[in-house]
Amino acid sequence: MEAVMKPKRLNWWAFRAGFAFLWTFTLIIQVEAQVVTDGLLSYYTLDKNDIVGDTVKDLIGGKDGTIVGEPESIEGHLGDALNFGGKPDCVELPIIFNIGEKPASYEAWFLKTPNSRIGWQYILTNKTNFFDHFFRLGFNQNTGQLRYYTEQANNIRKAWVTDEDYADGKWHHVVATREADKAQVYVDSVLVKEEEAMSGNLGGGETNWNIAQDGNTDGYLIGAVDEVRIYKKALTPEEITQNFESQGLAVQPTGKLSLTWGRIKAAQSYR
Template identity: 30%
Template structure:
């Protein structure tokens, strides 16, 4: 009897325990709900979802019709809708008690975006009946396009409703191009006047380019015929440094063995027409003897000399298309926030040898600023050489060579104040004990070191447009530099004068 009562007690306890567990499971059941940061949006907009379930959730699974991403396992995902339409959203939640699912049909309504018409064209000058490509670049999901090409000479209008039309035009002269881009809710119009010039294929307009325009002796230049019209004959004539180079090829290559500035002429002809073009000072060739560094700033800040040393930049420094002395190939622009670091190399270091550093300078700044610095870094009596502007009220242009025995410093007052917005050719020369400064081909001052020849190089880098100190950089250059050239020899007066013509 006692045994039976004992067993009955166990049975009752287990039943009560199971009943309690069932109650917990029921209380943990999930009721699904969710919301969105907005439900009406334009194509390209993003919205964020928020789970609003009742009950403990251990797993989320979202499905977004028409959205990116299409699914998510996050509790509060962000979704982008790029295509107009009406879309449903589904959320499935899970926990130990089970799962629940809710779909909200047609919850998200995505409308069209505003249109901004834009396009590109394969050419701005083309031949009569030449096939031309036009590409729609409009934003806002346009669904229809209307192009109009209007001849200003005849008034003729050529139309197209393609997104990216390919057309050819018969009438010669200038054309206006109009694009109207539309979707069901918005439209926009872009008109480009005189955006295209059509010429007779028998009419010739000579033009040319080159892969490089600033080189040193012994290098080659590849020329490219860029003429308009259909030419059948080509005649190239390149004159400079007392020499004339010629070719009858369409795209010839020339080697330049003598330093100088070269003019290039291209003459073209066909059976009914001829034309020619001459560009003065098109190719610049500098002497190669002793050359170790060449920074022409033609499209880059790179060393184009024979060593091709690696360079890095600090701050806003770069090469820009601009003119100097009749050349438009590019200059180096420095805004006072940084400069160029040229990797140290034994072949580049001047040490105790002769050297010449030539550079074109343009600035209006009155602050102290470094044009270039060889080595240095550790302050006074460190191995270094530098050229600096505005050192003081009586030291407008200063050139210093220095080592552990002290410095050999020379500076110019007026007329050494060259920060007046004009271009100046500034050359620093060390020849044995003697250092010199030249401006625009004229020797302005010189001095002889009283403490021996300075060893100006150590393991520090060569800097352009800034000064390196022990822990930081300073004296940043503000303005433009061009054609910075480094020679490991002392150039003669005649050579320096010649460099100033390049």
């Protein structure tokens, strides 16, 4: 009589261990790919899902912004972005924090085309008039060169521009930092400018902030902006590289991490 071959019993312990390892590995990749959250005050993804009517959600600090004009939602560097067509298109933000003499970093992805080099244009600012304390990050007049101001009352300022022109129709990542009297600008995770900055009060605690205009109803942006983040510290080169390579927050407010761990536990208890 021929022997009947019995199917081998599946080793469920090995299966569970392998499944748990796979999910854990996925989580590690997600964590490595997330943006730096240490010191992060406000985060505007500018995705359609994070815009309700004219309200632009701040995923971290709850400092929601308000759309003015009719910027167009387009495909961004990560998810969706807002494409601004000049005046009056912008996003008005509330007071984010009182910068004063403290360190800070301002970050965004932007896209400008060669034919958008018209006048002064700005990405982010806390300015409301020329006689206050403020910073401005934008573009030099009639060029695609980035311009970074640190300014104190009565037009006492340090302002300089990058050597390269970035109005090339491509997405670029910019981070501008200020700590004490040192300012830096990184583009696509590379330090492109380091200069002296105003070390004194840069305001921010009494005036609203703005995306895509200079805060004085002028300097409106012609171009697209995505993934705007504001930090209460000067990001390190390693952190800037991490943000450049990131895919947003690893844990969105929907509780995806809890769901993932729930699946791992379910797999481990499966018989």
